[in-house]
Amino acid sequence: MSEPVPVLLTVDLVVLSVRADDLQVLLVRRGIEPYADAWALPGGFVLDGEDLPDAAARELAEETGFDRARVHVEQLATYGAATRDPRGRVVTVAHLALVSDPGEPRGGSDAAEAAWVPVREVPGRELAFDHERILADGIERARAKLEYSALGAALLGSPFTVAELRRVYEIVWGESLDPRNFHRKVTGVAGFLEPTGETRTERGRPAALFTAGPAGVLHPPITRQR
Amino acid sequence: MSEPVPVLLTVDLVVLSVRADDLQVLLVRRGIEPYADAWALPGGFVLDGEDLPDAAARELAEETGFDRARVHVEQLATYGAATRDPRGRVVTVAHLALVSDPGEPRGGSDAAEAAWVPVREVPGRELAFDHERILADGIERARAKLEYSALGAALLGSPFTVAELRRVYEIVWGESLDPRNFHRKVTGVAGFLEPTGETRTERGRPAALFTAGPAGVLHPPITRQR
DNA sequence: CGGAGTAATCGTCAAGTTGACGACAATCAC
DNA sequence: GTGATTGTCGTCAACTTGACGATTACTCCG
Numbered sequence: 001m002s003e004p005v006p007v008l009l010t011v012d013l014v015v016l017s018v019r020a021d022d023l024q025v026l027l028v029r030r031g032i033e034p035y036a037d038a039w040a041l042p043g044g045f046v047l048d049g050e051d052l053p054d055a056a057a058r059e060l061a062e063e064t065g066f067d068r069a070r071v072h073v074e075q076l077a078t079y080g081a082a083t084r085d086p087r088g089r090v091v092t093v094a095h096l097a098l099v100s101d102p103g104e105p106r107g108g109s110d111a112a113e114a115a116w117v118p119v120r121e122v123p124g125r126e127l128a129f130d131h132e133r134i135l136a137d138g139i140e141r142a143r144a145k146l147e148y149s150a151l152g153a154a155l156l157g158s159p160f161t162v163a164e165l166r167r168v169y170e171i172v173w174g175e176s177l178d179p180r181n182f183h184r185k186v187t188g189v190a191g192f193l194e195p196t197g198e199t200r201t202e203r204g205r206p207a208a209l210f211t212a213g214p215a216g217v218l219h220p221p222i223t224r225q226r
Numbered sequence: 227m228s229e230p231v232p233v234l235l236t237v238d239l240v241v242l243s244v245r246a247d248d249l250q251v252l253l254v255r256r257g258i259e260p261y262a263d264a265w266a267l268p269g270g271f272v273l274d275g276e277d278l279p280d281a282a283a284r285e286l287a288e289e290t291g292f293d294r295a296r297v298h299v300e301q302l303a304t305y306g307a308a309t310r311d312p313r314g315r316v317v318t319v320a321h322l323a324l325v326s327d328p329g330e331p332r333g334g335s336d337a338a339e340a341a342w343v344p345v346r347e348v349p350g351r352e353l354a355f356d357h358e359r360i361l362a363d364g365i366e367r368a369r370a371k372l373e374y375s376a377l378g379a380a381l382l383g384s385p386f387t388v389a390e391l392r393r394v395y396e397i398v399w400g401e402s403l404d405p406r407n408f409h410r411k412v413t414g415v416a417g418f419l420e421p422t423g424e425t426r427t428e429r430g431r432p433a434a435l436f437t438a439g440p441a442g443v444l445h446p447p448i449t450r451q452r
Numbered sequence: 453c454g455g456a457g458t459a460a461t462c463g464t465c466a467a468g469t470t471g472a473c474g475a476c477a478a479t480c481a482c
Numbered sequence: 483g484t485g486a487t488t489g490t491c492g493t494c495a496a497c498t499t500g501a502c503g504a505t506t507a508c509t510c511c512g
Contacts, residue, residue, distance in 0.1 A: 005272060007272075046231060046306070052304065052307075080272070082277060183489075183490065199478095204480080207490090219452055220469080226445055387460085388460080389460075406463090407499075407501080409460075411499090427508060429457085430457080431459055431460040432459090434461090
């Protein structure tokens with residue numbers, strides 16, 4: 001019959017950001033066994049009495065200094081293969097965090113070292129545990145949600161221009177988008193972009209500035225190629 | 227510092243089916259404390275050495291007799307509020323299962339009683355733990371995934387007619403769909419429906435029979451009203 | 453057998469959306 | 483000023499959607 005088996009519970013974070021014209025993920029170098037010196041997703045044990053969203057927000061704050069108000073964090077999936085951690089039964093609830101470019105990461109308490117790594121360079125490095133799979137799932141979730149949600153803005157500081165938003169889509173999806181059609185699309189969906197009335201000039205004609213609007217979902221969605 | 231806290235791990239199942247022209251969920255009456263005699267989602271503890279998908283499939287088989295080959299099961303989300311179970315720290319990994327009408331449920335081992343309940347009648351019954359929230363999340367997931375995935379077929383026996391599939395959409399979404407446009411849409415998306423060449427007659431003109439095609443995602447999606 | 457009833461399927465048309473791309477606007481560097 | 487650069491607006495054909503008429507192929511009943 002069902003015997004309850006105690007497990008250890010962790011939260012791991014797929015922290016994505018668009019930096020240096022690239023989709024990057026925050027990795028930490030593990031200081032302790034198992035997988036000492038290997039790169040891994042930031043994360044840690046869920047503390048006594050702590051809810052999962054709290055644990056994820058706490059780990060994110062420890063690693064990046066971001067507080068939960070400024071970033072998007074959502075639960076991704078839970079990974080519980082019996083053999084995923086050699087120490088025993090450790091189950092992790094992975095979360096996806098999208099942050100705007102935070103500059104250099106703060107060294108966290110558990111982490112010997114933290115670094116932003118372009119996601120396309122990750123397959124070269126061996127990540128600890130099943131973190132490569134978790135990362136792949138997180139990236140796919142982010143790509144998919146850009147289509148129908150207002151998450152692109154979470155990867156940008158506020159306010160932002162339509163061109164900056166388009167660049168986020170292009171970088172995350174890895175395909176180029178027509179500036180005119182993208183502009184028509186995002187400005188045409190009610191509640192998606194909130195015009196500030198301000199403009200910002202960098203090169204060329206000044207661009208209007210927007211903040212994320214109240215619409216959580218985009219209907220109809222912005223479609224990527226198949 | 228982070229002290230690992232052992233937790234007990236369960237899997238709970240939101241088992242949905244379209245029966246008697248209604249979206250129904252499989253509930254069990256709890257035989258033991260806490261929440262003895264209350265209705266709850268079927269589920270149970272993850273066993274030693276058991277992976278999460280295996281645990282979910284095992285629980286599903288125990289409650290419904292369905293084997294995993296014939297149903298769609300996917301991980302839904304993980305619920306871990308510290309106070310969700312009065313016995314202590316119990317974290318549950320909820321799964322969504324979509325099954326074709328299985329007739330009456332088998333009484334499971336843990337469950338004193340099992341019953342199919344129309345989802346719209348659930349708010350009247352107090353479900354154990356946070357199961358009401360889990361159920362709501364499962365229903366919303368099912369509704370959303372019908373739009374862009376081939377999951378509708380998982381709620382039907384095989385083969386099925388276009389009208390049966392449309393009825394599934396109407397029941398799950400709670401809105402009526404134009405038969406002609408629906409037919410055009412689903413037969414027009416490549417790889418979605420596989421014609422068997424057979425027909426079935428009930429009333430009126432015989433309907434062509436289909437099986438689910440190889441396409442996992444529908445592009446463009448079938449949209450429901452907003 | 454000949455309707456009447458019922459449901460499946462095909463067609464049509466206007467309205468809306470998309471993709472491709474031309475044109476113009478508003479800035480900066482010189 | 484001129485040219486380079488980028489943002490924004492417009493246009494047009496191709497496609498998709500929503501509404502709905504028409505036809506087809508059965509069963510049932512007299």
